[in-house]
Every structure is written in structure tokens, then in C-alpha cells.
Amino acid sequence: MLVISVLVVLITYICSGISLYWSMMASLDREVKGIASQISLILKEDTDAFSQMNVFSESRITLIESDGTVLYDSIKDSLTLENHLNRPEVQRAFEKGEGRSLRFSASQDTQTYYYAVVLGNGICLRIATETHSLNAVFRSGLFVTTIAVLLVLMAAVRFSRKFTQKII
Numbered sequence: 001m002l003v004i005s006v007l008v009v010l011i012t013y014i015c016s017g018i019s020l021y022w023s024m025m026a027s028l029d030r031e032v033k034g035i036a037s038q039i040s041l042i043l044k045e046d047t048d049a050f051s052q053m054n055v056f057s058e059s060r061i062t063l064i065e066s067d068g069t070v071l072y073d074s075i076k077d078s079l080t081l082e083n084h085l086n087r088p089e090v091q092r093a094f095e096k097g098e099g100r101s102l103r104f105s106a107s108q109d110t111q112t113y114y115y116a117v118v119l120g121n122g123i124c125l126r127i128a129t130e131t132h133s134l135n136a137v138f139r140s141g142l143f144v145t146t147i148a149v150l151l152v153l154m155a156a157v158r159f160s161r162k163f164t165q166k167i168i
Contacts, residue, residue, distance in 0.1 A: 006153065009148050025102075025113070032059065032115040035127055036125055036127055039061065039127075044120070060075050061073070061074040061127060062084070062125075063124070063125060063126075065122075066122055066123075068086070069084075070084055089114040090124055098117040098118070099116045100114065100115055100116075102114070111131055113131040114126060114128050
């Protein structure tokens with residue numbers, strides 16, 4: 001009974017963590033799509049409106065030409081950045097209209113979610129935002145899960161002693 005109780009708690013922890021992670025990713029996807037939509041409207045009005053994009057300070061904004069040349073980047077000098085045509089989200093955007101990628105960003109030193117969409121003028125708008133890995137989601141709940149496992153163990157030991165004393 002003790003083993004089953006601990007397994008139930010651990011399976012619940014794993015399922016909850018995975019569910020929370022996918023829920024966070026769906027929310028993040030909606031958020032970056034909204035930002036992309038707002039920036040697209042800004043750029044439709046004024047193609048040189050890069051200064052207005054700084055209102056999205058939590059996200060990194062990059063504009064990329066169809067050959068991969070970086071036209072604008074909200075964090076780094078676009079002239080110092082390498083060609084972005086080999087980035088998976090940019091490739092998919094130029095092929096299918098939009099693309100997504102989740103990977104480690106060497107320039108930001110974090111796990112990053114990328115969303116790229118091709119605008120009406122043929123330029124790719126890429127939005128990058130930090131995210132937590134599945135591992136980080138599990139680590140954040142580890143303390144609570146450990147307490148739950150300990151409580152289940154204590155309860156199981158107590159009940160098993162109570163029931164075995166009645167049998168003996």
C-alpha cells in the first residue's frame with residue numbers, strides 16, 4: 001500500500017507538471033502572437049517605426065530580410081548579428097508563413113521561445129521571449145511534492161501499524 005501511495009503521488013506530480021508546462025507554452029504562444037500582431041500594425045503604418053517597438057521590452061524583436069539579413073534587433077546591433085536564415089523558426093516562416101522554435105539562446109544564455117511570421121512586405125518578424133524548461137517546471141514543484149510524499153508515507157505507516165495491530 002505504501003508503494004502504491006507514493007507511486008500515485010509521483011504520477012500525479014509528473015502529469016501535473018507536464019500539463020502545467022504545455023499550458024504555459026500555449027499561453028506564451030498566444031502572447032507572442034498578440035505582440036506580433038501589434039508590431040505588424042505599427043510597421044504597416046510606419047516602416048521606420050523601430051523606436052515604437054521598445055514598448056515590448058520583455059521580448060526580443062528581430063526583423064529579418066528574406067535572405068536572412070538582420071534589419072533590426074531590439075537587443076543587439078543588427079550589423080553585428082550573423083545571418084538568421086538557418087534559424088528553424090525563420091525557415092518555417094518563409095516556407096509556411098509562420099514558424100516556432102524552442103531552444104537555448106546562446107546570445108541571451110536562456111531557454112527561449114521564438115515565434116516568426118512573414119509580414120505583408122516579405123520581411124520576417126521574429127519575437128523571442130524567455131521561457132522555463134520542463135525541467136525548471138518540475139524543479140519548482142519539487143519541494144511541495146517532497147512534502148506530499150513524506151505526508152503520504154507517514155499516513156501509510158500510521159494506518160498500516162493500526163491495521164496490523166488489529167490483526168495480531
